[in-house]
Amino acid sequence: MGELMSDVVNKPWVGLDLQKPPTCKVFRCEERSRALELCSWGFENEAVLTSFLAQLENAGNYTRAAAVAVFNQRIKQAIQILQKGAAVKEPTLNSTAMALSGFTEDRKALWRETCMMLRSQLTDPYLRAMFAFLTDDADSFDPVLGETDMAIQDRVAFACNYLSDARLMEYLERLKMRLTEAGNLDGILLTGLCPEGIDLLQRYVDLTGDVQTVALVTIHTLQHAVNKDSRLSHWVQSWKGMTTPLSRSGEMVQVCQMTPRTVMEGGSSLMDGSGTGSLTLPTSNSDKSCKPGNNACHDLLSNKPCNKHLCLLRDKILSSSRAVANHII
Known part of the structure; x- marks a missing residue:
């Protein structure tokens, strides 16, 4: 931009x-x-x-x-x-x-x-x-x-x-870097779900060990990018392994209701990155709007769709993820 x-x-x-x-x-x-x-x-x-x-x-x-x-x-x-x-x-x-x-x-x-x-x-x-x-x-x-x-x-x-224009861009850049370093998921408002957004999710996992949340984010918003970043499929596969013993639990039912059928069954839409799963929410950015060379902290000012629907999903995803975590514990 x-x-x-x-x-x-x-x-x-x-x-x-x-x-x-x-x-x-x-x-x-x-x-x-x-x-x-x-x-x-x-x-x-x-x-x-x-x-x-x-x-x-x-x-x-x-x-x-x-x-x-x-x-x-x-x-x-x-x-x-x-x-x-x-x-x-x-x-x-x-x-x-x-x-x-x-x-x-x-x-x-x-x-x-x-x-x-x-x-x-x-x-x-x-x-x-x-x-x-x-x-x-x-x-x-x-x-x-x-x-x-x-x-x-x-x-x-x-x-x-x-x-002012110059100060605004400087502030957003500093804030983005600070939130990414802290693994704060609110930083997705600034990074979007471009490569820097995935780096933020990785930092969150590194600091918290909470793979469930990032797996759900991947399922709902990043299916198109799974074959481009191995971390995404790793998160989902790890999460599936953790939740298999819970397949009949009430908490798991709640999460499954949020999750595309093809993803839960290990179908092609997630595992090979074809993106054919029937999501009820809009998917993330197209490749055109998410080139690696873009300055991700400007995503907020570019109104990329991933920012808004991920922010809307975040609370629900975290709530469901914590429900599963509490059942495991």
């Missing part, structure tokens, strides 16, 4: 009772918009953002919802979310809501100094990131992006909104 060519947009803060609402500089281009959608941040209109925040609230993730609202210039909405959280979950969020209500863009204001001190005392990563964003003086946003306990997709989406 070539260099990004992003436009700078000054987004106004929404819901502030000011005669002239302040604005916030964000970057926009088609690639960034696609990446935001992959991170579930495709807020093309107010209704989509409101729905996303409501989902977070219903799941009890009030601080994350408040931070996402602030990152999208909705301070009043963030205050209301924190007040709801205080009423049903954590009373101390009322104090955070009160602190947030004093927001000002005046960089010399006492509010900013006070919030910078408050941030160092907070234990919730989303609240720390929220106040780091509001009190950032240099537009570096390093304290926000450095909150490693924030979800990967939220940090990446934030970067897609606020980092």
Whole structure:
């Protein structure tokens, strides 16, 4: 992919009772918009953002919802979310809501100094990131992006909104390398299921010994590549050997319901890489979009299909894999 060519947009803060609402500089281009959608941040209109925040609230993730609202210039909405959280979950969020209500863009204001001190005392990563964003003086946003306990997709989406083209690509590359080294499967959001994605899966196996998860990933998304990388068939064959004694167990039935019949029977679709199995989900990238020479950390900004459907599968695959592991133990 070539260099990004992003436009700078000054987004106004929404819901502030000011005669002239302040604005916030964000970057926009088609690639960034696609990446935001992959991170579930495709807020093309107010209704989509409101729905996303409501989902977070219903799941009890009030601080994350408040931070996402602030990152999208909705301070009043963030205050209301924190007040709801205080009423049903954590009373101390009322104090955070009160602190947030004093927001000002005046960089010399006492509010900013006070919030910078408050941030160092907070234990919730989303609240720390929220106040780091509001009190950032240099537009570096390093304290926000450095909150490693924030979800990967939220940090990446934030970067897609606020980092310049050069800084964005540098950040994604560093993050990809860090997640790969840690064997963190969330890194597939950045690598896709190209060769670097398979390297990430291998690193995950090396660190955890969990061959079941990568076997299920292979079955669902990488059948087309089995004859090109011996690691894929090795993972599936190893997994089959582990699960044979469980063929009648409830856990195995659950996994089999997710698995193409030709794969479970050792048929041609997986074993010879012909890719003829009848998957109910879309397959991974074509060879054309996944050439070894491509820079894999740019996959997120290229909207390669493997990123999105693997992220959707990940939780279900991990859940089923752990069910089998628990039965073995």
